[in-house]
Amino acid sequence: MSQELSLAAVELRGVTVRYRDTVALSGLNLSVARGRTVALLGPSGSGKSTALKVIAGFEQPAAGQVLLAGKDVTALAPAKRGVGVVVQSYALFPHLSIQQNVAFGLKGRGLSRQQLRERVAEALAVVHMEKYTKRYPAELSGGQQQRIAIARALAIKPPVLLLDEPLSALDAQLRQQMLAELQELRRELPDTAMIYVTHDQQEALALADDIAVMREARLVDMDVTERLYHQPPSGFTASFLGGANLLSAVVESFKPTDDGVCTVRIAGRQFRFRAPFEAAIGERVSVAIRPYACQLAESIEGENVFPVIVHSVQWRGASYRLIVRLTETAEQLSVDLPATVLPPEVASTISLRVRREDAVLVPAEVAVR
Template identity: 50%
Template sequence: MKGDIPFRGIRFDSVTVAYDGNVVLDSLDLTVEPGEVMALLGPSGSGKTTALRAVAGFVRPASGRVFLGGRDVTDLPPYRRGIGMVVQQYALFPHMRVEENVAFGLKAQKVPRGEIRGRVAEALEMTGMAAYGRRYPRELSGGQQQRVAIARALAIRPGVLLLDEPLSALDARLRSGMLAELARLHRELPEVSILYVTHDQVEALTLADRIAVMDRARLRACGTPRELYRAPANEFTASFVGGANLLPVTVGEQGVRFGERRLEVSGPVPEEAAVLCVRPHLVGLGDGPNRISGTVREIQWRGATHRLYVEVDGHRVIADLRELKEPPAHGDEVTLHFSPDDAVLLTAGARHD
């Protein structure tokens, strides 16, 4: 299969989509490199699915252009774009057997009958569904149905694969297994460019080479998972990618101050009012650098960790701690700390506009 997949990428050139004057995707400039997995991550209504549908050809931009492999496809109908697509509802035909579902796109493309059987078998083998070709969708689990949907998309040998919340209908165990399978498929099909829409940060961090963070119809940040996690570009990215404590601080001649406390930060310091970002799992309990004290307002046991919600001068600080033998109780006064190397200063209200 590898040798037959065209070497392609995706480019959004100032793409805007509007419905009845309401802008749902605003001037998106973004490039997905050939062979790259790009996750579009954001809350509901952020514009991520609209961006994917613009690539597929299901919505037409009010302005801007969409390119595939350097070719302007803005005015092409979906069936001429050579794209594979998988949606969260699977969209399998219930009256067709698995092998017939997988063959559907090939027949629509008028692939010679003698070639279809081999390409269906190849796609089912890649997705671990070779033994299920004669079954109907109703005879499969949710995870198996999703594998069939992916096999159907791969059977046409697309240069671009679009995945729209493909795991959202699965339970946690199946989702974990499918994440591993998608990662394996990416390794086996390195030429395929994948645009992956999700609101689940774990999926994005696990699969993506880069993540584009969307909010309120606009791109807010784009980078590798490590870049966005370790050095977020703005408050929204910090809170949405991995979760974060965002503490208001002031910056002046006396350094960085949170209330009356002076804090040490090893990274660059903005010259104006700022927000301090520190990840919950990097906050420790007890004495240490950058000590802050407060009152426990809630404690949650999460198996491997305890999550503490601590009120510090009217601000909530979250600490994810490895399972404690004697965790503090609600109302206890505790001291927290974090390393200067684990604190990132963001300019207050900074946006990727």
């Protein structure tokens, strides 16, 4: 393998961005390999869009470096980086035809008219919009405009494609359709590194090989998508990626040879759950339990069963969302039950069971400074 292919497609080294008294990014280290799709996931204001702007060259960091295929481009103008960018507003030129919009980024590259037409046709074919070259943006639907924005970014054949919440302006049905389109796009561009900014965990899970979770200008956790979901290293990632409930617990015993299963005490009761880290006896931890993992139990007897009081019941079509509280500590949980199950009455006391493989221990949450 050549040195160029072995280098990370994108690398941020200690990147910090400040706006007067506000730190938008704090010492961000991020590496994205060639052909990988990485989702930057986090709440509004976490710094994920700022990270994208730094890579594209729209923001200049106060400290740190930006490297593309090993080359330091920190001081390089956006037009000279060769990066494709798709923003949530699409930013199409209303006075230009679709063909002219897609060709816009190719100007000044020394292409002949024939080469220009071929490059535009190739980019439109990738997004299945070949028949719309003569139309204008106002004549297209939101989903079609998004495809054109992607085609324009692809026309320059970028090694890196940046997408900043491209589905946020679409309705729910169209968003699902475009998710499928983006999945197909990934398959058609196996050598292109993609960085996808979103606050929607379902988009991240559907599209990304790896997920980087951001919070308050910092990178909290990053890992392969499936592993990060099933073994979150922190309470924040567990709750943000999958909406896990976090229950306070104290470690009573831990044996690494016992398949990593740990005995903890929650509200005066013993439970056994997975611990992906070595937990010390007496250590305070959190147990991450996702809403779908809770099941109704017929009695309080048995492993990992606890009593709760039902605070509210919401019907959601295919399921019921229950908000319940532990009887001993009043800690609140969200519980999802299938619509085929008769929901309990509000204010009633019920028993819930969580299988040991359906919950995981995470370190007790530490305040972010």
